[in-house]
Amino acid sequence: MIFENAMVITMNPQRQILTHGAVVVEDDKIAAVGKTKDMVEKYPQKRRINCNGNVLMPGLIDTHVHTAQAMLRGCADDLYLLDWLIKRVWVLQGSYTEEDGQASAGLCMLEMIKSGTTGFIECMLAERYGFDGVAQVVEQSGMRAAIGKIVMDLPSYAEAEGVMHPGMVEDGETSIHNTLIAYDKWHGAADGRIQVWFGPRTPGGVTPGLYDRISALAKERDMGITIHLSEVREDLDYAQSEGFRSPIAFAQAHGLLGPRSVLAHVVWTDEQDWALMAETGTHVTHNPASNSKCASGIAPVHGMLKAGVNVTLGCDGGPSNNTYDMIRDMRMVSYLANLREEDPTVVPAEAVLEIATINGAKALGLEDEIGSIEVGKKADFILINMDAPHLTPAWDPVSTIVYAAHGTDVDSVVIDGKMVMEGRRVLTLEEDAILEDVRKRYRDVGERAGLDIGPRWPVL
Numbered sequence: 001m002i003f004e005n006a007m008v009i010t011m012n013p014q015r016q017i018l019t020h021g022a023v024v025v026e027d028d029k030i031a032a033v034g035k036t037k038d039m040v041e042k043y044p045q046k047r048r049i050n051c052n053g054n055v056l057m058p059g060l061i062d063t064h065v066h067t068a069q070a071m072l073r074g075c076a077d078d079l080y081l082l083d084w085l086i087k088r089v090w091v092l093q094g095s096y097t098e099e100d101g102q103a104s105a106g107l108c109m110l111e112m113i114k115s116g117t118t119g120f121i122e123c124m125l126a127e128r129y130g131f132d133g134v135a136q137v138v139e140q141s142g143m144r145a146a147i148g149k150i151v152m153d154l155p156s157y158a159e160a161e162g163v164m165h166p167g168m169v170e171d172g173e174t175s176i177h178n179t180l181i182a183y184d185k186w187h188g189a190a191d192g193r194i195q196v197w198f199g200p201r202t203p204g205g206v207t208p209g210l211y212d213r214i215s216a217l218a219k220e221r222d223m224g225i226t227i228h229l230s231e232v233r234e235d236l237d238y239a240q241s242e243g244f245r246s247p248i249a250f251a252q253a254h255g256l257l258g259p260r261s262v263l264a265h266v267v268w269t270d271e272q273d274w275a276l277m278a279e280t281g282t283h284v285t286h287n288p289a290s291n292s293k294c295a296s297g298i299a300p301v302h303g304m305l306k307a308g309v310n311v312t313l314g315c316d317g318g319p320s321n322n323t324y325d326m327i328r329d330m331r332m333v334s335y336l337a338n339l340r341e342e343d344p345t346v347v348p349a350e351a352v353l354e355i356a357t358i359n360g361a362k363a364l365g366l367e368d369e370i371g372s373i374e375v376g377k378k379a380d381f382i383l384i385n386m387d388a389p390h391l392t393p394a395w396d397p398v399s400t401i402v403y404a405a406h407g408t409d410v411d412s413v414v415i416d417g418k419m420v421m422e423g424r425r426v427l428t429l430e431e432d433a434i435l436e437d438v439r440k441r442y443r444d445v446g447e448r449a450g451l452d453i454g455p456r457w458p459v460l
């Protein structure tokens with residue numbers, strides 16, 4: 001295929017933007033990038049796809065996704081994180097069947113594809129959602145994913161003991177054992193699109209000895225680890241009550257920092273934490289919408305970037321965001337940094353687009369394969385339709401996309417050289433069937449959980 005007449009935002013090391021550009025795809029890779037005139041002459045036999053001057057850019061990488069929460073969109077609004085978890089989210093998730101887990105994952109991936117996400121990290125796949133069912137949806141969807149399998153052995157959150165819904169509780173042995181089974185079965189599957197990681201729960205939910213085992217097993221296999229860390233004030237208080245300077249220091253003591261670790265949220269941190277993460281090559285996934293909605297705090301993105309930490313972007317989940325639309329969230333990265341620092345220059349549009357693409361590729365350990373439009377890399381990219389009032393005029397396409405676009409402006413998606421969405425029609429998943437299935441299931445989950453969730457205003 002040759003995608004011609006595009007405004008190509010390459011994200012290559014020089015960050016070049018190519019007008020009248022063309023991208024040639026052979027098998028799963030980008031074979032050439034150049035001006036349309038030259039490319040069409042050089043590759044006359046290719047199937048030609050006219051981009052009509054629209055933007056072609058690397059696919060977005062969502063580094064913090066709870067696939068099981070797509071079906072819980074809007075079920076826990078306007079609550080602090082601990083109430084959000086204890087009164088709503090765990091109760092509902094603890095009532096899931098494996099079929100619910102698979103249905104929610106299908107919904108989540110549909111939404112991600114339709115808003116331009118090509119790769120993601122599932123941060124906490126619980127036993128009861130069914131690992132195989134979710135991995136099958138990743139395989140079918142055509143997406144690229146690191147699936148973090150939950151590991152835990154305590155039903156607590158920070159200092160709040162025994163608060164987890166019994167339906168969510170797993171024991172340490174089983175959760176470790178089943179992660180390794182999933183690793184043997186799925187790591188490298190789907191032409192290498194699937195990775196299996198450890199997704200241990202936050203401190204308070206895992207005994208220190210179990211963290212040590214996770215980090216040792218991960219090192220042996222070069223597996224990734226993703227963990228929620230220092231999300232809310234309670235996380236900082238808990239680490240300090242256990243005798244650590246901070247949750248980041250706790251993570252260091254248990255071997256949880258390093259180039260294969262992606263820490264989620266990282267709100268309550270200081271210069272020493274940033275230096276430690278930068279030194280160890282630890283990645284951070286920033287979740288601006290989720291942190292704002294639950295009033296968890298504003299992550300120090302500017303400080304972390306300045307210290308040299310690789311910061312990436314995550315949408316988090318259906319009840320905390322409430323969408324999986326990376327384009328909708330991109331502007332928040334800049335807006336929140338501006339507010340925190342009282343300075344509108346600290347995290348400009350260009351930095352945000354790096355955070356959402358090439359930095360995400362680094363977190364996945366795939367910076368040599370994805371995250372930019374360069375010859376030899378995998379063909380993971382998206383087309384954005386710029387022919388819309390809210391995107392006109394485009395003085396600078398980077399600014400337009402970061403500050404003005406919506407996920408629904410994404411027209412087409414290519415992953416691993418395959419067309420996954422064309423003209424807003426997803427080709428790999430059955431959209432109508434997935435939506436119908438979710439609409440049938442979500443009320444049953446609410447009923448099994450014993451929660452009556454609906455409009456808070458009177459319904460006539």
Ligand SMILES: [Zn+2]
Pocket residue numbers: 064066123228264316317
């Ligand atoms: Zn999360």
